[in-house]
Amino acid sequence: xxxxxxxxxxxxxxxxVRAACKVSAAPAREDIGPMTPLPHRMKAVTFLTAFAVLLFxxxxxxxxxxxxxxxxxxxxxxxxxxxxxxxxxxxxxxxPSAYFESVLGDTVxxxxxxxxxxxxxxxxxxxxxxxxxxxxxxxxxxxxxHFVVWKVGxxxxxxxxxxxxxxVRAPTIRRPEAERATRSLLREISTWRYxxxxxxxxxxxxxxxxxxxxxxxxxxxxxxFRGRVRVFGYVKNxxxxxxxxxxxxxxx
Numbered sequence: 001x002x003x004x005x006x007x008x009x010x011x012x013x014x015x016x017v018r019a020a021c022k023v024s025a026a027p028a029r030e031d032i033g034p035m036t037p038l039p040h041r042m043k044a045v046t047f048l049t050a051f052a053v054l055l056f057x058x059x060x061x062x063x064x065x066x067x068x069x070x071x072x073x074x075x076x077x078x079x080x081x082x083x084x085x086x087x088x089x090x091x092x093x094x095x096p097s098a099y100f101e102s103v104l105g106d107t108v109x110x111x112x113x114x115x116x117x118x119x120x121x122x123x124x125x126x127x128x129x130x131x132x133x134x135x136x137x138x139x140x141x142x143x144x145x146h147f148v149v150w151k152v153g154x155x156x157x158x159x160x161x162x163x164x165x166x167x168v169r170a171p172t173i174r175r176p177e178a179e180r181a182t183r184s185l186l187r188e189i190s191t192w193r194y195x196x197x198x199x200x201x202x203x204x205x206x207x208x209x210x211x212x213x214x215x216x217x218x219x220x221x222x223x224x225f226r227g228r229v230r231v232f233g234y235v236k237n238x239x240x241x242x243x244x245x246x247x248x249x250x251x252x
Contacts, residue, residue, distance in 0.1 A: 072109075073101040073133075074150045074158025081135060088160075091167045091238070098136040098148050100158070105130050110151045116144030116164075140164060170210040171233035171240045178202045178212035181231040181244040189246075191220040200229070210234070216248065224252040 076098055077083070078090035090096040098111045106129050112122035128134050140146065143164050150158040171177075182200050186192045198218025205213040210233040217226045227248025234241055 071102065071104045072107075072150065072152070072157045073099070073103065074148075074160060075099050076138070076148055076160045076162045078162075084133065084135065088162050089238070090162055090164050092141060092143070092164060093167050096138045096140065096146075096162060096164065098138055098150070098160075099133055100128060100136070100150055101133045102128050102130050107152055109157075111136050112149045112151070113138055113140075114147040114149075115140060116142050116146065168235050168238045168240060170235050171242060172209050173206075173212045173231055173233050173242065175202050175206075175212070177242060178205065178214055178229075178231040181242055182214045182216065182229045185229055185244045185246055186216065191223070191225060192218050195220050216246070222252075223250055225249065226251045 075086040076088075076090075076096060077085050078087045078094040078096050079085060080095040080097065084097070084099055098113070100109055100111065102109075106127070108125050109128050110122055110125045112120055114120045123136055126134070126136075138146070138148070141164075143166065145161055145163050148160045148162070149156050179200070179202050182202060186200065192198060195218040198216070200214050200216045202212060202214035205215070207213055212231045214229045214231065215227075216229055217224070219225075225248050227246055229244055229246045231242065231244045234243055
């Protein structure tokens with residue numbers, strides 16, 4: 001609902017503006033954002049959400065009774081609207097959001113978050129049209145387990161927990177790791193395996209914390225080759241890996 005104030009447990013003051021709740025006493029480390037319908041999941045909607053909110057606020061429409069939890073889809077995702085997939089682990093710097101979808105009919109719902117500090121924040125009741133996925137962004141920088149509850153008519157219809165963790169950093173690449181990766185990569189090149197002479201040198205090849213560059217050269221018969229191997233650390237699906245890539249050319 002637009003306008004007005006809300007006081008959680010009689011403690012800090014919350015300003016409610018356009019269905020958002022924000023802590024006015026300090027920079028928002030804990031916040032539940034306004035609902036956002038995701039266009040790629042929406043069906044045709046005749047009325048604007050804001051207009052529907054005004055209807056409910058004025059009493060022109062009645063709040064439906066709470067339905068069974070099976071009639072709603074509720075979960076938390078970390079990837080934002082572009083990737084609203086369920087997850088129980090979010091990294092700091094990602095975008096944790098509470099998602100809600102009513103399967104059978106239009107409804108009014110409320111979402112609350114219990115933070116690791118023991119503090120609970122709830123967004124105001126919000127209108128949700130049927131078969132439309134809504135997002136409430138959860139702003140937090142506090143590491144630990146967060147509990148999210150969705151309510152319809154004051155009755156909990158969905159619960160979810162997620163853990164906010166430190167971002168997974170790419171592994172640090174040092175000279176020994178760079179040399180091992182270089183040897184492993186060179187073994188895949190037939191002209192290196194059957195070389196008459198060859199060397200690799202990673203000394204002084206540090207590019208940054210996660211990347212190293214090694215010089216390579218070898219002779220096979222009357223052909224000679226020269227190039228560089230790039231060894232780098234990276235993260236994929238929150239797991240750490242070491243990768244390598246070679247660029248070389250025949251020089252004689």
